[in-house]
Amino acid sequence: MTVPSKNFQQWLNSVAGTASHSAVCRAAGIKRSTLAQQLVRGRVSVATVAAVSRSLHLPVVQSLSTFEKYQDLAAGVLPPTDAELLSQVSDTDLLQEILYRSTAADNGTEAREVSLAPIPHRVSVRTWLDAVGPADLRQRAARAAGIAPQNLSTQVTANRLTPELAIHCARIAGVGLANGLVATGFLSSDEAGWMPHAREELLRRTPNSTLLALSAERMEALGKTMKRLEADAEADQSVWENLG
Incomplete structure (x- = not known):
């Protein structure tokens, strides 16, 4: 899933200041070319947002909540049942x-x-x-x-x-x-x-x-999954035998 690159740029400027994209990418462990391609396409992956947030020691949930699609995420955090x-x-x-x-x-x-x-x-x-x-x-x-x-x-x-x-x-x-x-x-x-x-x-x-x-x-x-996998394997084997 993605967020608009314009909104990502605004968020990045607010949290990373004057740091270059190259510096941000190095710290986040992502390729500079990957971020560049996402920006050109106009959509930045939420995985990129999360990686940058972690590199800057920011709460990932709060970072995602700054984007419209995920704006209720932080407010919707509840303990697991x-x-x-x-x-x-x-x-x-x-x-x-x-x-x-x-x-x-x-x-x-x-x-x-x-x-x-x-x-x-x-x-x-x-x-x-x-x-x-x-x-x-x-x-x-x-x-x-x-x-x-x-x-x-x-x-x-x-x-x-x-x-x-x-x-x-x-x-x-x-x-x-x-x-x-x-x-x-x-x-x-x-x-x-x-x-x-x-x-x-x-x-x-x-x-x-x-x-x-x-x-x-x-x-x-698990038993149902194994039966399905076994059936698929048998079907594949039958195809190879008929081709063979």
Whole structure:
């Protein structure tokens, strides 16, 4: 997603002063030619805005909120719900927590603490969407963004979601507008205002029954994905055999 280059230039002048574009790009870790091309085309990517903000030690959410398309982002920051936090615990870590608890119960000891993988995990976009609901969330988000539902599904399958779509989904679901940007990896949890170690603390106090139900849902979804991949692989193999 992009912002108008004119607005970007105004913002850049206000935060970077007289620094040259070359200096800004070096600090932000982006190519000078990349920024130049974006400016010529009249649209600058929000990833560029975020990179410049981080290089200047500015809050990314506040920086994005200076642009009209994202003007309600900062005001819409809310703590993640418990469901959102658990959605950002990977399948492996969820199963590991269950295993540690089971082993501790058998041995009469304290359960080991799981060291959680960073966000995003392998299916963090899908699990976040499933956590925030409602059932027609994806269809409504696609309509709001003016894209076909299949295009959104393709992004979700690839564990991607544009910032605009992530914000649309959060707005429809009534959750913090920056939370979907965490699930996509566009923002860190710190940048979105999440409390440090919130996932770990919630995981430790979540009842066994809840963890088992959640893991069952995750495994069912994983099973469907694996069946689809296996079917695709078989179809591809059949094509090669017929050609062969």
